[in-house]
Amino acid sequence: MTSAPENAASATPLRLGVAGLGTVGAGLITLLRDNASLITARAGRPVEVTAVAARDRKRDRGIDLASFTWHDNAADLVSDPDVDVIVELIGGAEGPARALVEAALNAGKPVVTANKALIALHGDELARLSEQNNAPLLFEAAVAGGIPAIKTVREGLAADRLLWIGGILNGTCNYILTAMRETGRDFADVLAEAQELGYAEADPSTDVDGIDAAHKLTILASLAFGSPVIFDSVHVEGIRHIGALDFSFARTLGYRIKLIGLARQTEKGVEARVAPCLIPETSPVAQVDGVFNAVIAEGTFVGRLMVEGRGAGAGPTASAVAADLIDLARNTTAPVWGTETTGLQPVRSRPASERQGAFYIRLTVADRPGVIADIAAVLRDCGVSLNSMIQQPSAGVGESVALVLVTHPTCEAGMQDAVSKITALPVVLSPPVLVRIENL
């Protein structure tokens, strides 16, 4: 096993000020203690926590904080002369996390953060601050937990032009969708269970409405295509509207339902969106279940690549933070977006309406003669061509029945137009469920 050679152990340590002592902060302190010898060898010098900051000093976190300087105010870590690096684990795109990171970079202190919202919303500004002050800003833990997704894209695939990047970027949604598929239960029921198990927050909206995945996709797309993507321009849909019925229809059609973040480089620019998708069940990304995440990409030279692992949790996230610290200790860090910021311009995602692709639509209709003719006429008038159709056995004429349509690839604007018109038909009893099909 790796143990630290004497010259590394006696070298000047890299001294950390850790802001935020939730599960990830506690996990990092545990990891740095348990793997100290190995990390010293790989970093070429010891990596040590010297100071911490959190809101409640008295809370029992299950770790011994006695040897660290305590700061009630995270901002004081920046002026602490015994802190070389700020580790920001507070979270949130604004407030104390943003203030701390800006202050640290302005003071020339390197920052390591797990804060996806901060980088997704303010990465452009922070990259410039990092460069102007020659203070590295690292955020491996912000995307896909323990998976070294940032390093893979920014360095491992740096020589290639990526055509698209994306994947399964939110473990809570993947857990819920996997459990819905496996048990046939409804969204609300599975969400409640996920909350009990600690896989979903009391307020689950950041996860189940796709926002967390969109933060991560924004970061991946910015790295992959070499320009910071403007978060607000990314199209975001969550998974609340997916029902138990959709899983049985998807199975019949040979698909699985996953919340997919996907960004493509098109001729018109970057197109980035997060939405539930039907993925062929034989595709590698369709096999990624439960709380696991996966990042997939395709490059012109490298072809397709997929990385799969634990996307959240104290251990995986701490591993990613500490890997960044080793790079810092060795002074082998790359620029925030992989290139210098000169000439980098933030770009807006193209609107979702420009997408070309196939769709799955589930309708609840009254079982009456002429229904299918009416719906087919709308689709024809909107230029949408049908690939296949499944109708659930009905309880009798006039009863409500589920009808699923699968289209050939079509323009999303035409599809949205058709859905509006279909929704307005008297025989259509509730809003259609529209899910994109991606042949990943």
Place this chain on the structure above:
Amino acid sequence: MTSAPENAASATPLRLGVAGLGTVGAGLITLLRDNASLITARAGRPVEVTAVAARDRKRDRGIDLASFTWHDNAADLVSDPDVDVIVELIGGAEGPARALVEAALNAGKPVVTANKALIALHGDELARLSEQNNAPLLFEAAVAGGIPAIKTVREGLAADRLLWIGGILNGTCNYILTAMRETGRDFADVLAEAQELGYAEADPSTDVDGIDAAHKLTILASLAFGSPVIFDSVHVEGIRHIGALDFSFARTLGYRIKLIGLARQTEKGVEARVAPCLIPETSPVAQVDGVFNAVIAEGTFVGRLMVEGRGAGAGPTASAVAADLIDLARNTTAPVWGTETTGLQPVRSRPASERQGAFYIRLTVADRPGVIADIAAVLRDCGVSLNSMIQQPSAGVGESVALVLVTHPTCEAGMQDAVSKITALPVVLSPPVLVRIENL
């Protein structure tokens, strides 16, 4: 899209001397030309080929070499004052490749290589040369082609203690095993087809006998466990003995057959081996088919991780070589084994006989009363406990019949003893096929 800012484009270029102009060398020259602007931006300066060396100057490689200085002798690249970095794409653990890399490192010139045999056999010595001369030695392309497996293990997972590492490391074998499973054909038949398609060499032994995978596993294990593993101590089996029948039995049992390289950190030391294995068909690594490779690992904090992609070919390999060149251009390179060499001692793999695990054994026996009793008695006497058994329907008493046994986890030494004794039984008509079961 990323384009190079003016300050990067006008910075001092990194000048390459490329030794070896086979498909990978030609692919690298193409990639550096096609992606020049993007690479300049990410490297912070242009990355340019200035000199090349190969055996036959006249051969048409489909690329324009006119702007490069030609050397008939690769060793002359080291003394060429217009070459900053040696890119070694000659191949082979000895001869001109080894001589070139040693000469370059001794002269203080950094080396980027795709040569797995060289690093697997001489990595320990070359790491010391690299360190003594302050000349980086990079070899991302040596393992799993375009997959950034080296960077993932050496840097992305640097903060964690890995319990095991391995995967599907040879695309030729994975192609052959996938085709055998899908078509029911025999090894020789599928190999001949793979040779026609260019997926297998005229002399396929380095691939199909497991040697290429063992080179890659040796490198991964050395990185994962922090000590160079001695190549000759790695247990290596190929896939020639796997028959069409084994695929139908594996399917019945719920497994797939893959050539797996696997290295574990045990209490007694590192145990590394390459061999065909039965993998549960629901496992992610069992889904990796055709020429694709996958690297899997498990760490104490990070949990399980898998990276999957194209393991060979000009494009993916060139992408990996060029990613190393970008790291070199930015001066963000890590030591060969992730740590300084002081105190690093090469380690031998523990013998395969120490493995604890389950086995699949296929026997060809005469269909006679008492056969199973005889075999069961041998297993009992060797301390091997049976989990299940399948007997093929027989053509009649006295005819030969296939019999498959699956054991509970057992010690490999006892299993090998049992196989020797079973082979010697008069009712056993040909050498048993023994395949390990790994629950990856």
